[in-house]
Amino acid sequence: MDPADLADVLSSVREFIRSEVVPLEEQIDEQNEIPASLVEQCKAMGLYGFTIPEEYGGLGLTTAEEVQLVFELGYTTPALRSLFGTNNGIAGHVLLEGATDDQKKAWLPRLASGEVTASFGLTEADAGSDPSTLTTTARRDGSDWVINGSKRYITNAPVADVIMVFARTNPDAPGNRGISTFLVPADTPGLSIGPKDHKMGQFGAWTADVYLDDVRVPADAVIGGEDGIDKGFLTAAKCLAHGRVHIAALCVGMANRLVEESVAFAQTRQAGGKPIATFQLVQGLIADSVTDYYAGRALVLETARxxxxxxxxxxxxxxxxxxxxxxxxxxADRAVQVHGGAGYMRGVAVERFYRDARLFRIYEGTSQIQQVIIARHALGKAARG
Structure with a gap:
């Protein structure tokens, strides 16, 4: 994107977040729902398709451009970003990374406009960071496939129009092999959605279980067609790698907001007749958070490049x-500490962000999985004995 156009997009999103979304954060948290007016504004601004190429109706941002936009989105409740996060992220990238041209033409423009919301159906009760234990199956029946199994904690499942379902198509293949991805419309007979999960935080971002009971789909539902059979894990890995850059940027945006909240509170909260900002131990908490924020931002920008x-x-x-x-x-922890007792009260932004932030160390690969990936990449064969 032309730098001037990107600057305009970032400026518009920044204004939208601060003037329209931030004032509604407590309402979103209490009601566990994003107001319809905000949803429509997100669609009109192109936020449902900022990573989708322009030829399919998206903004076509590069990863380096995307993370700058996500810095802005991270400033407010992560529930807002979750509305369109799956379209731009792990679900939409299933199509970008593995789909046939016909599949891309049929679905990507609808994802980009927000007409369709897509979900990423990989996680199961006993298969999350390690999909080798995935038990959802898909068997051939004539020219069709019949899918059976269940998925857990699927983001946007309650409102999904289509779900990218990962299923084992070759039961004899070891580990992560023998897995394929299927494009399954949510209204397909046999597919049902469980009740919304009641989570610790990130209210307004809906997740739920997905159940597949003899779900029959045609042969062209396989992502990538015949060439995509048994290649689902490779597609998932590519999608998750991009998603990790995206989530990192989101965390940076949230850290920025938390630093601002901490600084503003320290400047105005009085103790002993003077602002607590004059206390060096409080200054130390602020300094550590500012440094963490700068380090994270620089890391994300370099990683995206x-x-x-x-x-x-x-x-x-x-x-x-x-x-x-x-x-x-x-x-987030330091922000609560700076706020003292106020930081533990509902209705205070840092209390809500403290709850919201905890999930980022778990989804799209836990911190422990990231440690394994990083170490194996550095150590090579020696890491595997």
């Missing part, structure tokens, strides 16, 4: 996601 260049699509995204998700947890 390398991702676009194709020079690092494995260790860099894992390192960024690992550091930034842990970093924002530290910044």
């Amino acid at each position: 390398a991702f676009d260049a194709g020079t690092d699509k494995v260790a860099g995204p894992s390192a960024a996601k690992y550091f930034c998700s842990e970093m924002v947890g530290r910044v």
Whole structure:
């Protein structure tokens, strides 16, 4: 995108976040729902398709451009970004990374406009960071496939129009092999959605279980067609790598907000007749959070640059996601500490962000999975004995 156009997009999103979304954060948290007016504004601004190429109706942002936009989105409740996060991220990238031309033409424009919301159906009760234990199956029946199984904690499942379902198509293949991805419309007979999960935080971002009971789909539902059979894990890995850069940027945006909240409180809260900002121990908390924020931001920008260049699509995204998700947890904890008792009260932004931040160390690969990926990339064969 032309730098001037990108600047306009970032400026518009920044204004939208601060003037329209921030004032509604408490309402979103209490009601567990994003107001319809905000949803429509997000569609009109192109936020449902900022990573989708322009030829399919999206903004076509590079990863380096995307993370700058996500910095802005991270300033407010992560529930807003979750509305369109799956379209731009792990679900939409299933199509971008593995779909046939016909599949892309049929679905990507609808994802980009917000007409369709897509979900990423990989996680199961006993298969999350390690999909080798995935038990959902798909068997051939004539020219069709019949899918059976269940998925857990699927983002946007309650409102999804289509779900990218990962299923084992070759039961004899070891480990992560023998898995394929299926494009399954949510109204397909046999597919049902469980009740919304009641989570610790991130209210307004809906997740739920997905059940597949003899779900019959045609042969062209396989992502990538016949060439895509048994290649689902490779597609998932590519999608998750991009998603990790995205989540890292989101954590940086949230850290920025938490630093601002901490600074503003320290400047105005009085203790002993003077602002607590004059106390060096409080200054130390602020300094550590500012430093964490700067480090995370620089890491994400460099990781995004390398991702676009194709020079690092494995260790860099894992390192960024690992550091930034842990970093924002530290910044949130310090923000509560700076606020003292007020930081533990509902209705105070840092209390809500403290709850919201905890999830980032878990989804799209736990911190421990990122450690394994980073270490194996550095150590090579020696890491595997």
